[in-house]
Amino acid sequence: MVLEGYLKFKRQKVTWCxxxxxxxxxxxxxxVFLGHDTGPxxxxxxxxxxxxxxxxxxxxxxxxxxxxxxxKASLDDLTLVHEEDYINHVEEAVAKGQKYxxxxxxxxxxxxxxxxxxxxxxxLGCKKVLHEGFDACFVLQRPPGHHAxxxxxxxxxxxQGFCIFNNVAIAAxxxxxxxxxxxxxxxDFDCHHGNGTQEIFYSDGRVxxxxxxxxxxxxxxxxxxxxxxxxxxxxxxxINIPLPPFTGDDVYEEVxxxxxxxxxxxxxxxxxxxSAGFDAHKDDPITSLNLSTKSFVEIAExxxxxxxxxxxxxxxxxxxxxxxxxxxxxxxxxxxxxxGSHSLVIDEKTFSTSAVKDRCVKVMNEVSEKVLxxxxxx
Numbered sequence: 114m115v116l117e118g119y120l121k122f123k124r125q126k127v128t129w130c131x132x133x134x135x136x137x138x139x140x141x142x143x144x145v146f147l148g149h150d151t152g153p154x155x156x157x158x159x160x161x162x163x164x165x166x167x168x169x170x171x172x173x174x175x176x177x178x179x180x181x182x183x184x185k186a187s188l189d190d191l192t193l194v195h196e197e198d199y200i201n202h203v204e205e206a207v208a209k210g211q212k213y214x215x216x217x218x219x220x221x222x223x224x225x226x227x228x229x230x231x232x233x234x235x236x237l238g239c240k241k242v243l244h245e246g247f248d249a250c251f252v253l254q255r256p257p258g259h260h261a262x263x264x265x266x267x268x269x270x271x272x273q274g275f276c277i278f279n280n281v282a283i284a285a286x287x288x289x290x291x292x293x294x295x296x297x298x299x300x301d302f303d304c305h306h307g308n309g310t311q312e313i314f315y316s317d318g319r320v321x322x323x324x325x326x327x328x329x330x331x332x333x334x335x336x337x338x339x340x341x342x343x344x345x346x347x348x349x350x351x352i353n354i355p356l357p358p359f360t361g362d363d364v365y366e367e368v369x370x371x372x373x374x375x376x377x378x379x380x381x382x383x384x385x386x387x388s389a390g391f392d393a394h395k396d397d398p399i400t401s402l403n404l405s406t407k408s409f410v411e412i413a414e415x416x417x418x419x420x421x422x423x424x425x426x427x428x429x430x431x432x433x434x435x436x437x438x439x440x441x442x443x444x445x446x447x448x449x450x451x452x453g454s455h456s457l458v459i460d461e462k463t464f465s466t467s468a469v470k471d472r473c474v475k476v477m478n479e480v481s482e483k484v485l486x487x488x489x490x491x
Contacts, residue, residue: 136249136420138179138249138452139179139238140250141180141250142166142254143182143230145183146253148224149220149223156275157255157434165253165440169441174445178251178448178452183230184234184236184237186236190233191229193286194278194313199263202265203225203265204225207221207223207224207225214265215266215271216271218277224256227255231277232280234254235252239429243426248451249416249427251429251432256277257276257432257434258277259303259305260272260276260308261276261309263313267312270336279309281301281386284429284431288383296320296381297321297385298380299314299385300388301324302325302387303388304393304397305390305434307322314351315343316343318343320347322350323372323373324337324353324354325365326393328358337355339354341353342483353480354372357473359403359465360465360469361464362403362463362464363464363470364469367477372480374418376489381424384426384427387412387431390432390434391434391440391444392434392437394435394440397435403465404439405460410446410447416428416451417450430447432444
């Protein structure tokens with residue numbers, strides 16, 4: 114097994130029961146992702162992946178998922194999204210032994226190569242779904258990417274937010290430019306708005322970008338507002354759903370069903386990509402949303418409904434944030450749900466206060482008025 118040799122975990126017997134609605138899944142992971150050394154006290158550190166793999170092993174999910182080693186992206190792959198000057202800047206900063214790209218984003222001697230593997234893993238996930246018969250692929254990589262724009266910092270954000278290259282954007286452009294996929298969509302459920310991804314595709318009607326995130330007035334990077342709908346060919350293809358702090362599962366489930374799923378069903382993307390961040394979990398140490406693993410299960414259930422209705426051909430989950438227990442538990446919850454496990458234990462549903470719920474209803478109504486009705490007819 115690809116995991117053996119560098120991670121030693123106890124094997125635990127787990128009983129799995131599968132239904133007829135299970136999806137064929139694979140996972141991209143390798144020890145190379147542990148080589149991006151951000152220091153022991155930085156929230157985006159190798160322990161994130163070690164703890165996630167450990168839980169997947171303990172729960173038995175690894176045994177039911179084909180695990181593939183990542184491959185390195187080429188520099189040409191990076192230029193699908195990023196300007197050459199920025200790529201050279203990152204490579205030179207690493208070669209010179211710099212410790213940081215910016216105050217939020219530390220780097221180490223292997224960071225450039227690891228970032229190439231992260232982007233390559235996202236591309237490999239696309240190939241697995243397009244060419245090898247997998248319904249879904251989970252790319253379990255680091256560093257994350259959705260804050261990185263064409264030249265690094267995006268939309269006036271003060272930093273790159275732990276990101277080096279935009280893995281999900283590179284995957285989307287690879288699908289469009291190299292695989293002749295007609296259209297794709299990105300659903301970003303990280304707690305932080307994907308300002309880099311929005312910047313890259315803001316004028317590109319081939320890519321629908323939907324983001325649920327904590328309101329930018331209360332969280333980094335301070336972007337992602339409802340009236341940012343795209344421009345030119347991309348007008349109407351950028352949908353932001355900024356949620357107030359302490360939003361619970363009750364409201365998030367309604368957002369998924371009444372906005373996200375309906376737009377995805379209408380757009381019918383050839384491939385659906387996910388910026389899979391788990392920092393919206395109620396126990397994440399650096400954010401303020403109030404979701405449990407139940408919301409991640411709901412995302413996976415939505416994915417299965419879209420697959421069953423023929424809205425899209427496949428799904429690639431590409432890891433973004435998540436800095437507490439919500440990351441391993443969230444990844445496991447999604448994989449177990451996709452694979453049809455009936456032994457999954459789901460957290461108790463979280464509820465929003467009446468004040469938070471009122472603010473969320475206002476957000477959903479505003480999204481309907483400014484984005485859904487004018488551009489999607491919902």
